Amino acid sequence: MPSWHDGHMASRIPVLGTVEALVAEPSLALLPLVDGDERATRPISWIASSDLADPTPFLAPDHVLLTTGRQLVDDETAAPRYVRALVDAGVLGIGFGTGLHARSVPPTLVAAAREADLPLFEVPYDTSFLAIIRWNAERGAARERWASEAQRAVGAAASRADAPDAVVRTLARELGADVALLDARARLRVASAATIDGALAEEARAALRTGRRTARTTARDDGGWMLVQSLGAGLAHGVLALTGSTALDAAARSVVTTAATLLDLALSSAQPARDRLAALESAIVDEALAGDAARAGALLARAGEALPTAPVVVAAVDGRVAIDADAAGPVLVTTHHGGTVVVAADADRPALAAALADATVGWSAPAGWDGASAALAQATTALARARRDGLGSATFAPGDDGILGLLADDAARAAAIAHLGDLLTTDEGRASLALARVWFAHDCAWDAAARAAGMHRHSLRDRILALGRELGLDLHAFADRATLWAWLQATAEPSA
Structure with a gap:
C-alpha cells in the first residue's frame, strides 16, 4: 500500500532564502568559492553585515554574515579562529565583499571555510550588501503575505456548509501536505489523500488515547515531518494530523493553528448533537447488556x-477513553460508574486489547447475548482486581474473585469511607476498627478473639457492641455484622 506522503501536492508556501539560492540569483552576480555542506540549503533567518573581529555576540543561528574583511587582511592567522567562531554561532555562510579593503578573498579565509565546510561566496564591488539583505527580506515578506492569505482562505473554508472537509482540503493545498481529521473514536472523518500513513495514524490515535490536549511535531525518516494537533478542551473530540516535506516555520505553523482553531469551533458547535447520538448509543448498549439484545439489535x-x-466479551475500562474503531473492529461503547464499557465479538478481542493497551481493563469471559448482563458484572469484577493488584488488565475466571471482588472497587471504598467517617481518622476510632478486624478474623468468636486481642472477652464484647451502636448497627444480627465486615474489607490496604 502506498504511504500517505507518496503523493504530496505542490506547496504554495513561498520558498525561503538559502545560501544556495542566494548565490544562484543572477541579478546579484555573486561568486561561489566554497559550496559547503547542508547549511547551504537551510533557510536563512537574517543577513547581517559586520567587520568586527568577533561579530558573534550580534549574530544568531541561521544568519549569513557579510563582511568587507578589514579585520582579516592584516592578520593572516585570524581566518581559522574567525571561521570557527562563526561555525560555533550557527552561521550558515559568509559573503566577502571585495574591492574595498581587499581586491580578492584572502586564501586563508577560503582554506578555513573549506576546512569547516562552511559556504563562502564573493560579493563583487558593484553588488551592494543592501541588495543582498533586501533579496532575503523580500522572501520573508512573501512568506508572511502567504500566511495571511492562507489564513483567510482557511477562514473562508470554515464558513462553508461542509466546513471540516473544506478546511482540511484548503490546509492541504496551502501547505502542500497530507492532512486528515479523525474523530474522538479515531475514525478517519476526512482526508486529503486516499491512504493514511501508518506512523501518522498511530501518532493521532496515541494522542486520542491520552485524552489530553497535545500538539506535537516529529521528524520522519525521509526528512519530512508529522504534526498531530488534538481538538477540544478536556477530553479530545478529534485530532488534526498532517505530514509533509516543506519546512514548517512560524508562518506555516500559524496557518495550522488557525485551521485547528476553526476545526475546534466547528466540532464544538456540533458537539451537542454528537453527545445526543453518543447518549442514544449508550442507551441501546445498556439495553443489550440488560438482557434485551433483540430490541437493541x-x-x-x-x-x-x-x-x-x-x-461477545465485555471490557470494563478505567476512566473515559477514546476507542479506535478502525483498529478495534466493530464495537459498542457505553459508560458505567465513570468508566468506559466496550462490547466486542470474542474474535475481535485481540484487536480491541491492542487498542486499549494503554488503559487498565477488566475482561469478561466470552458469553452469548443472553449472558451479557453477567458478562458486565464479570468485567467490573476483573477491573477491580486489576486496579487492586496494579495490573494493566485482568480477565474474569469462575471462582477467581466472585462477588467479594466488588469490594475492591473505588465506588465501594468511597461508600465505606463515608460510613466509617471519623473512625478512620482518630486514634481511638482506628483502634476500635482494628479490634473489629481481630473479631472477624476469629469468626466473631468472643473467647478466641479476646485471647488474640489480649483482653477479657466481656471487655471485647462491650467495645465491639459500642462500635456497632456508633455506626447504627446491631452487631448481634448477621446482616449488620456482614455490613461492617464489608466496610472493613473495602477500606483495607492491599496486601503486599
Whole structure:
C-alpha cells in the first residue's frame, strides 16, 4: 500500500532564502568559492553585515554574515579562529565583499571555510550588501503575505456548509501536505489523500488515547515531518494530523493553528448533537447488556449498525477513553460508574486489547447475548482486581474473585469511607476498627478473639457492641455484622 506522503501536492508556501539560492540569483552576480555542506540549503533567518573581529555576540543561528574583511587582511592567522567562531554561532555562510579593503578573498579565509565546510561566496564591488539583505527580506515578506492569505482562505473554508472537509482540503493545498481529521473514536472523518500513513495514524490515535490536549511535531525518516494537533478542551473530540516535506516555520505553523482553531469551533458547535447520538448509543448498549439484545439489535439495524457477533466479551475500562474503531473492529461503547464499557465479538478481542493497551481493563469471559448482563458484572469484577493488584488488565475466571471482588472497587471504598467517617481518622476510632478486624478474623468468636486481642472477652464484647451502636448497627444480627465486615474489607490496604 502506498504511504500517505507518496503523493504530496505542490506547496504554495513561498520558498525561503538559502545560501544556495542566494548565490544562484543572477541579478546579484555573486561568486561561489566554497559550496559547503547542508547549511547551504537551510533557510536563512537574517543577513547581517559586520567587520568586527568577533561579530558573534550580534549574530544568531541561521544568519549569513557579510563582511568587507578589514579585520582579516592584516592578520593572516585570524581566518581559522574567525571561521570557527562563526561555525560555533550557527552561521550558515559568509559573503566577502571585495574591492574595498581587499581586491580578492584572502586564501586563508577560503582554506578555513573549506576546512569547516562552511559556504563562502564573493560579493563583487558593484553588488551592494543592501541588495543582498533586501533579496532575503523580500522572501520573508512573501512568506508572511502567504500566511495571511492562507489564513483567510482557511477562514473562508470554515464558513462553508461542509466546513471540516473544506478546511482540511484548503490546509492541504496551502501547505502542500497530507492532512486528515479523525474523530474522538479515531475514525478517519476526512482526508486529503486516499491512504493514511501508518506512523501518522498511530501518532493521532496515541494522542486520542491520552485524552489530553497535545500538539506535537516529529521528524520522519525521509526528512519530512508529522504534526498531530488534538481538538477540544478536556477530553479530545478529534485530532488534526498532517505530514509533509516543506519546512514548517512560524508562518506555516500559524496557518495550522488557525485551521485547528476553526476545526475546534466547528466540532464544538456540533458537539451537542454528537453527545445526543453518543447518549442514544449508550442507551441501546445498556439495553443489550440488560438482557434485551433483540430490541437493541433492531434499533441498531435502523441506523445501519449491528450488534457484535456472539460470543461477545465485555471490557470494563478505567476512566473515559477514546476507542479506535478502525483498529478495534466493530464495537459498542457505553459508560458505567465513570468508566468506559466496550462490547466486542470474542474474535475481535485481540484487536480491541491492542487498542486499549494503554488503559487498565477488566475482561469478561466470552458469553452469548443472553449472558451479557453477567458478562458486565464479570468485567467490573476483573477491573477491580486489576486496579487492586496494579495490573494493566485482568480477565474474569469462575471462582477467581466472585462477588467479594466488588469490594475492591473505588465506588465501594468511597461508600465505606463515608460510613466509617471519623473512625478512620482518630486514634481511638482506628483502634476500635482494628479490634473489629481481630473479631472477624476469629469468626466473631468472643473467647478466641479476646485471647488474640489480649483482653477479657466481656471487655471485647462491650467495645465491639459500642462500635456497632456508633455506626447504627446491631452487631448481634448477621446482616449488620456482614455490613461492617464489608466496610472493613473495602477500606483495607492491599496486601503486599
